[in-house]
Amino acid sequence: MNAPTVAPPPGTSPVRAMRGSGDVAMLGWTLDAGPWPAIWRRFRRDRGAMAGLVVIAAIVVVTIGAPLIAPYPPNAVLDMVALKNQAPSLAHPFGTDPASRDVLSRVLFGGRVSLAIAVLAMLTATTVGTMYGAISGFVGGPLDTVMMRITDACLSIPRILLLLTICALWGHPSLGSLVLILGLTSWFGVSRLVRAEILGVRTREWVTAARALGATDSRLLFQHLLPNIASPIIVATTLGIGQVVLLEAGLSFLGVGVQPPFASWGNIMQDGADQVRALWWLSVFPGLAIVLAVIAINAVGDGLREAADPRR
């Protein structure tokens, strides 16, 4: 199940046609789709993880379809006098906020912002962390030591204090800068993981074989090493998305994250933060949305880890 000894030349696909035939081995490379079909098979048996996947799919559909589903535009001020701070009712299932906006609509539209930020930030973090960790582990020596000391130092700073400082100094960060801020402070863990995995596979026989066949360093890294450690990276990214959803919500809740006019799950809660008792629906409903999304993401991440773990 270990990936190709030598990667097939790009663009050729005698691979599929020949699958299962005895000639395959003679071509010098193993011709399967890698570990993914097996991982998917194990993943599908995990009920919790599948439930998580369904919930995520549902949330994505509902938030993307927000303009069709939401009863009002997210920032529509309905009636500052008659309709502000309304408790949940049939007309406003999640109530209305102090500016008389419909909370259900805001939660639906806020989900777009919260999830998009989390996914993009974590993709940034994974890219940076993978590059950093791969270089550190692949080159080794003093460079590795220095690079890992730096990540250790960054990991030891309490993340929320760091983010609070940066976000506050940035003034009112735009959505783009928020993605950058979150992404560029979330890669330390990924880089440690990637380095450890690279160190684990660096000395395997197929690496030596590829090198003997004349593979350059970059080819070795991108074609052989990284594809082999893809599953732990994907697991870490999935779990990371859940963490970033929580972080962004926290920052927005403290008023330094997503800024108006954009709604996000965190800043809807901020609108009612000083009157939790009176305006409980402003805390409870967006909070439930966060909880549902993060539990689903974590369940999928856990399921992926179990399915991809070769020891099980």
Added chain:
Amino acid sequence: MTTATFILIHLAPGDPIGGGLDDPRVPAAVRAHWRAVYGLDQPLTTQFVRYIASAARGQFGYSFAYNEPVSTILARALPRSLALAGTALVLSFVAGVAMALIQVARHGTATDRILGITSLAVYSLPEFWLGQVALLTFAYVLPIFPAGGMVDPVMHPYMGPVAALWDRIDHLILPALTLATLSAAGIARFQRAALLDVAADDYLRTARAKGVPERQVLMRHALRNAALPVITLFGLALPGFLGGTVFIEKVFSWPGIGSLAVDAVTARDYPVVIACAVLGSMLVAGGSFVADVLYAVADPRLRRATGPVRPR
């Protein structure tokens, strides 16, 4: 760390004098006077040298918002945070380890699964949301605990010593329990995995074979060998734990370092922001040191070695 924060803050747009004196009606001469009083008219290099000198003396400069040395403010807030975080830390480790033990003792049963789902769910909760819900439930709907703050705002000065102490404890219970619940979930997930890792080891089979009761096998043999990962976790979890404290303090109006940092961020009181971030990092570094010492206490193999030895 100090340097990085200093540079970051000065790169950011905005001026500490901004807050009160941004008003265009304030004459330029007044603004210049205040800048001179706080040393902000000096070149950045001079400001930096002064700042480092002050930080080395443990003063961290002068707060713009409180008109007090930052060290005085920190000295006031730190014990309050430590009381809250310390209580929660102890509670969470006891609860987390106990939960993991129950899960492993009943491995594969419904109890294990239910506890597993519960810890995953709690692990996915945003701190501030659980705080708000706890506040709503146990302070407003069922008025068992006081709603935030550290002491009763009206009656505390008139209480006798016993009543005053009880007043403090009464205010501590709900935030400490909330914080402990959150981190106990992470600890339980980690400890369960650690216990299951040693569960298949030979010495456990030997212990069972020679007739040691199951309870003792778990408590004596398995738990001791699974203690190392928990000590590691103690070091690793501190930054996150501190982050949780920030939100819990904010939600429960607990006047500690967390609330101080959040308020300082809003007020652009940057000496206080830096000091909080530095103090946070120092606490984490101190925690890692304690973890290293505990490591040596728990693992005799590490005590004999002279240099820093890490188990591979």
